[in-house]
Amino acid sequence: MNTLPPTDAPLAPPPSGSGHAVPPQDGLGHRDQVQQRITHLFRYSLRGGHINPLMHLVTEYRMGQLP
């Protein structure tokens, strides 16, 4: 019955934050990676044109975690 593989392969590279190591690279690379991950997470709201205040707050939080 269980013919469907889990949809759930981990992202490569892993998400920023949540205790996951981010491969070393320059600051700009980190910022792009964070922005990309957040855009991906919030794609439902972005596609539908819905406002989600968390997007701004989480972006600010993640950027603040960067070296």
Next chain:
Amino acid sequence: MSPISKGILVSTVRELPALPAVVMELIESLGRDDLSADQLAGKLSRDQALTAKTLRLANSSFYGVPRKVSSISEAVTILGMRTVRTVVTAAALTGSFKRQDAALLDFDAFWRHSIGTALCAKALAETMDLDGESAFTLGLIHDIGRLVLATFFREPYQQALIYQREHDCLPHEAEQAVMGMDHTTVGECITEHWLFSPTMVEAVATHHSPRPCADPSLADIVHVADNIAHALGLSQLSDEMVPPLNLQTWSAMKLTTDQSGQIFRQAEAQFDSVCQALLM
């Protein structure tokens, strides 16, 4: 694929094994303070696995206990009855379904998201002077309907997962499209079966569609906590997606930027230790 009728769902849920009797009593007593440490320790002593898991969580850095807790009575003395009740309930709920029976789901990712939501819900509730312990338990079970679907309705659930992947939509949208119901309805059914209070059943049922009111409720807390846990990507799934946030519910919480950041930080700081304790 024909929809799942409410009747079939209810009869399936009724046949599910109940949680351990001591946990049912704890759930029923949430919000009350009339259980003694000795009573709890006595009841738990018959379930060694649950006791061990409870002590593992009590000893995790989440609770920051300075010395090793080696018995339930000691845990109650150090952490207090309300906290230990949450710990026991969390230990039991995370062991209520078998990994191999829900193989359609990434079991660890499911619980990572649930634990993340629980931590965010507790932090949010405490920020708003609501009951953090109930909020934690609610966060943990808010998606429990997905586990029921993946375990007992495998074929339609498999179709829902295919639909979700093809349409890159939210899980509850795919479930509705394929099965004519979603995990919130299933969650409502199972939390009723497990004798959670009407407030908690409603919070599970409405976590994607809260009914905003002036004063935030536990249901509002779970809706926002679910959103935050997805926004922080705590499940670590590649296809994780943040659902729509109800703006009225969000505004009613009146969170400042500093408070939001504090909730994010606190949840992430506690996340690994709670996952380790509950997912071993």
